[in-house]
Every structure is written in structure tokens, then in C-alpha cells.
Amino acid sequence: MIYELNHVGGRVQDLDASLAFYGGLGAEVVDRLFMSGSGVHRVHIQVATGLVELLHHEQADPDATYGLNHVGFMTDDLDGDYARLIGLGYGELSSPRVAGSGQGRLAFLSDPNGVRVELLQRSEEFRVAPITSGPVRALSYVGIAAPDLGAAAEFYGTHLGMEQVADDTFRLGPDAVKLLPSATTTIDHLGLNADEPRTAGADPDGNRVRFV
Known part of the structure; x- marks a missing residue:
């Protein structure tokens, strides 16, 4: 399971x-x-x-994607x-x-x-108790590409057993995926909850973070 x-x-x-x-x-x-x-x-x-x-x-690999x-x-x-x-x-x-x-x-x-x-x-568990010392309170979701929204909902909801918590969001354990029909990359961004308003940005490899 x-x-x-x-x-x-x-x-x-x-x-x-x-x-x-x-x-x-x-x-x-x-x-x-x-x-x-x-x-x-x-x-x-x-x-x-x-x-x-x-x-x-x-x-180093000059042909690698990051x-x-x-x-x-x-x-x-x-x-x-x-x-x-x-x-x-x-x-x-x-x-x-x-x-x-x-x-x-x-x-x-x-x-x-x-x-x-x-x-x-595997038997190893890397996750620890929620880290509250920084500005982020939760990794709210991982935004993923879903141009075929219905097929993605069936995959994550029915076949992976995730709980549908919103029209486009599915959770299993502490974290969730958000299905994005208009995303241009397979992993579009990370949605983070912060304790105060913050500006969206990107990490050194161009992965976007969005504060929600």
C-alpha cells in the first residue's frame, strides 16, 4: 500500500x-x-x-538538466x-x-x-517534527503539471490513494500535490505557508517557490 x-x-x-x-x-x-x-x-x-x-x-555533466x-x-x-x-x-x-x-x-x-x-x-525515516524556527510554517503543496486534469485526479486520488482536499489538491501524509493544468514544467513550484507576507522567488536551479 x-x-x-x-x-x-x-x-x-x-x-x-x-x-x-x-x-x-x-x-x-x-x-x-x-x-x-x-x-x-x-x-x-x-x-x-x-x-x-x-x-x-x-x-560535472554539460548536458545535465537541473x-x-x-x-x-x-x-x-x-x-x-x-x-x-x-x-x-x-x-x-x-x-x-x-x-x-x-x-x-x-x-x-x-x-x-x-x-x-x-x-x-525502506525502513529509514528522515522526516522529523515540523520545523518552526524559520519563516515557513508548512510546505503546503508541490505544484505539478496536469494538462489532463481528470487523468491526473484518477491517478493520484484513485490509484495512489491520496485524499482529495480541494478540487485540484490531493494529500497523503503531511504533504500534498496541487494539479496545475497550465504548468509548463512537470514540477512547477513549491507552495509554502509563511508567518508573514513574502515575495515569490526561485532557488539557484530555477525551481520556483510561491507563498500562499
Whole structure:
């Protein structure tokens, strides 16, 4: 069973710059390791209530694209949930395998609008109690592309088991996705709740943050 929207993540060009940006929003590092096999630094930061996974490759790649590019869900039955979703016709990207970190197993598939969805099965829990020392009170939602809104609602609501909390918003665990028919990138922005009005901006890789 899929039981939690665990994180939003992607590749970053300058890890220190990304950590400084999110640190300014009160984020804290809750997990950090180096995957020697792939030469990738993996850092999970928590912004108030939500996890963001930053992946930094030591070896520069001029053809790489940077920015948030997937949403990750926890499951207690990776093989079963993956087979069920692929059987329903969703796109297979990477079949179940041991994670590069050695922490559990993972798989990737595509939602109806091309958003990369990661399924994770592991025992490690990186999320900590809500961080209240910074200006952000909650990661309200991850805004994702959904030009076919009905198909996206069926995928996240019916097949992933998320609770529909608004016409376009689905929650599972502490965090939510917001379906955006007019989005131009698969992960459009992060919606943050702040304790005072703040101006929208973007992190060093161009990922937009919007205060709601």
C-alpha cells in the first residue's frame, strides 16, 4: 500500500548554494550521504513539514538538466504497487531495484502527464517534527503539471490513494500535490505557508517557490 507522499526531489548544480537558499527559509538538513558508486551526494532537507531531496553529482555533466523533477511516495509493497500501476497502463521508467544508497528499494514510473513518480520501500525515516524556527510554517503543496486534469485526479486520488482536499489538491501524509493544468514544467513550484507576507522567488536551479 502507498501510504505517504515522502518528498519532492531533483538534481542541483551547486549544492552549497541550494542549501543556503533553503536555509534562508528555515530548512534543516535531516539526512546526508555520499553514494560512491554513482558519485552523487544525496541530501534531504526539511522545509517546515516537507522533505526536499537534493542530488548533486561530483562529476560535472554539460548536458545535465537541473531542478526538481520527481515526487517520491512510500509504500510497504513496492513490487505489488509497481505491478498494479504498470498494469493500469502507466509508463514504466525503472523497475524495482535496490536503491543506490543501499537504503531499501525503489522504482520509477510516469503519471498520465509525464511527471516522474518514485515509489520507495525502506525502513529509514528522515522526516522529523515540523520545523518552526524559520519563516515557513508548512510546505503546503508541490505544484505539478496536469494538462489532463481528470487523468491526473484518477491517478493520484484513485490509484495512489491520496485524499482529495480541494478540487485540484490531493494529500497523503503531511504533504500534498496541487494539479496545475497550465504548468509548463512537470514540477512547477513549491507552495509554502509563511508567518508573514513574502515575495515569490526561485532557488539557484530555477525551481520556483510561491507563498500562499
